[in-house]
Amino acid sequence: MTIFSHPIPFVQQVASLARLCWEMGWNEANGGNISWRLPTDEVESVLARRYPNVTPAEPVNLPQSQPTLDGEYFIVTGTGQYFRHATEFPDQVFGIVRIVEGGSAYQTVWGFSNGGRPTSEFATHLAGHAVRKRVSKGRERILLHCHAPEFIALSYILPLDSAELTKALWTKMPECIVIFPDGVHIVPPMLPGTTDIADASVKEMEHGRVISWTHHGIFASEATPDSVFGLVETIEKAAGIHRKVQSAGGERQTISNGLLTELSVYFERLLVQKPVIPGDD
Ligand code: 2HA
Ligand code: ZN
Numbered sequence: 001m002t003i004f005s006h007p008i009p010f011v012q013q014v015a016s017l018a019r020l021c022w023e024m025g026w027n028e029a030n031g032g033n034i035s036w037r038l039p040t041d042e043v044e045s046v047l048a049r050r051y052p053n054v055t056p057a058e059p060v061n062l063p064q065s066q067p068t069l070d071g072e073y074f075i076v077t078g079t080g081q082y083f084r085h086a087t088e089f090p091d092q093v094f095g096i097v098r099i100v101e102g103g104s105a106y107q108t109v110w111g112f113s114n115g116g117r118p119t120s121e122f123a124t125h126l127a128g129h130a131v132r133k134r135v136s137k138g139r140e141r142i143l144l145h146c147h148a149p150e151f152i153a154l155s156y157i158l159p160l161d162s163a164e165l166t167k168a169l170w171t172k173m174p175e176c177i178v179i180f181p182d183g184v185h186i187v188p189p190m191l192p193g194t195t196d197i198a199d200a201s202v203k204e205m206e207h208g209r210v211i212s213w214t215h216h217g218i219f220a221s222e223a224t225p226d227s228v229f230g231l232v233e234t235i236e237k238a239a240g241i242h243r244k245v246q247s248a249g250g251e252r253q254t255i256s257n258g259l260l261t262e263l264s265v266y267f268e269r270l271l272v273q274k275p276v277i278p279g280d281d
Pocket of ligand 2: 031032145146147192216217
């Protein structure tokens with residue numbers, strides 16, 4: 001992982017995450033985006049201390065209003081920006097914005113130094129944040145979208161069925177059901193960045209943190225840069241194992257539903273929610 005420092009600790013952490021995602025091969029060119037809901041007091045105090053002369057830009061209207069996010073600050077990747085550049089040009093790749101006017105607009109308060117603006121997926125991110133903030137009772141704060149290749153590959157070879165995809169991944173390593181007991185939820189192929197895909201994603205995110213944008217990538221919610229990385233890393237690894245197994249002629253045996261149930265009982269205290277396991281086989 002690239003070592004670099006930044007006067008804003010949130011920038012340091014999120015830029016390191018973005019760079020790592022690029023190193024993993026998940027975010028080529030301007031592919032993917034990140035948004036992170038920041039603690040208000042901390043972001044205001046660090047901006048006042050480190051950037052006392054910066055004034056907020058004019059409000060920009062959002063396509064969908066998110067009243068429950070009014071007043072929240074987000075650090076977000078800029079449209080067209082490369083994850084590969086995150087640690088080299090953090091002030092250009094990222095911006096900090098505040099949601100204002102009852103949730104119907106945003107103001108840039110820091111960053112986007114070349115005159116940029118938030119990712120084309122920002123409306124979808126905000127819709128995702130609104131639902132996951134409510135469902136997780138404020139625990140989840142960061143959404144990561146990446147083009148993880150093994151995960152995308154599965155959308156070409158498995159039926160577009162959330163239960164089937166979840167089961168394929170759960171049965172590839174014992175950790176999987178512990179790390180994502182809420183499963184993986186499929187959104188059918190749709191145009192990225194539209195309100196339609198935002199609506200479809202939000203519907204699925206009522207039930208879990210991880211969305212498959214079919215033939216496109218993963219969209220995942222967690223509490224911190226580290227935990228969202230770990231979630232995606234685990235899913236991508238399981239997807240890779242699944243593909244290897246398929247390439248080698250398919251499964252001769254697998255982790256049984258009975259063992260999945262045992263795992264979910266034994267590690268119950270670690271689970272974000274109870275998994276829905278098909279009946280014992
Ligand atoms: O360009 O990945 O989904 C960013 C994207 C759009
Ligand atoms: Zn994408």
